Amino acid sequence: MSNIARSAFSLAALLLVAGATPASAASSEADFKAAFGAAEAANKQAGVLRNQWTVTAGALAEAKKAADKGDFDAAVASSKEAEALARASIFQAESEKDAWQALDIH
């Protein structure tokens, strides 16, 4: 198994575990701000790599909307989804630095 494939399987497992972990307590505004900040930072990094995903922006917007309504549980959940998406886009950009050559007609 290539390193890229191994990393992708690890990412899949991590995302499943993260998604399956139940929230133990109601989220606060501070929790939202921390989660949203982390997601924005990851998405910014994807932007530097010129590889942002539209769904990341969508999840960030959902998080903001939920926070504006005072629903911080939903806001934190959307922020975490946005961060996971941003990290996946970073992973994609990094792995494609070499992987693109597999498709090249030459």
Place this chain on the structure above:
Amino acid sequence: MRSAIQLASAALALAALCLGAGPSAAAADAPDPAADARAFQKFFTDKFPRLKPADFVNGPYSMNEDMHRQWEEKEQFPPYDFSLDLGKEMFDKPFKNGKSYADCFPDKGIGIRQNYPYFDEKEGKVVTLELALNRCREANGEAPFSYVKDEMAALTAYMAFTSRGKPFDIKIPSDPRALAAYENGKRYFYTRRGQLNFSCASCHVQNPGERIRAEVLAPALGILNAMPIYRSEWGGMGTISRRFTTCNSQIRGVPLEPQADEYRDLEYYLSYVSNGLPISGPGARP
């Protein structure tokens, strides 16, 4: 949880793709654009042995006999005609300073589409026709147009029309920056992006002639020769910039700004590997 499963599925798909690619991923040898173009054209002519090279400029209409017949009927009253008329009118109308587009281009801008994009050795970058048109406007005190449709599509439609039948003749000068731009465009073409993990090549090299939903995918060979196009899906005309940015958003990637360096380089690569195929724009697509 639902989104986590979706994400995990996407990552698993990515892993499977990586496994499929395996260790045989070829390392890039020394860049050889001429050899690339030969291999690229051979790939498509081998894949579709019944087509003549020039047929590829008709995109999906070259891939499917029923669609080809529909297209021939449509060409009796082509949907790009209004845009073409507008483009001619705009092209001939002088700017406020008395000059016109003709003053900005070789041969007064007539019959030159096949030479764009070109590598500008002074600037050290690729210059597309859309970019050159807006630069012409700005140099003459006019506001630039949107790159994606309307006026820009009309002007490029007219310039393509005056060049119909002329073979693409894209040159890569002996300048390492030109070769780097070509290589950058090639890399962009084959790089997977967006949440759907598609590259341009996923559709237009691996699956031309196949359907993606109701659409028949066009081959990458000759794909820019028909630009700009009237697209029924868009309900109007679109430029190369529109095609690139919408492709990116369709695979859930955030598009770059029109005429970003990457898109200019991509256009350079795709046009170069279609050298020899005739300009057929403006075109119409489903």
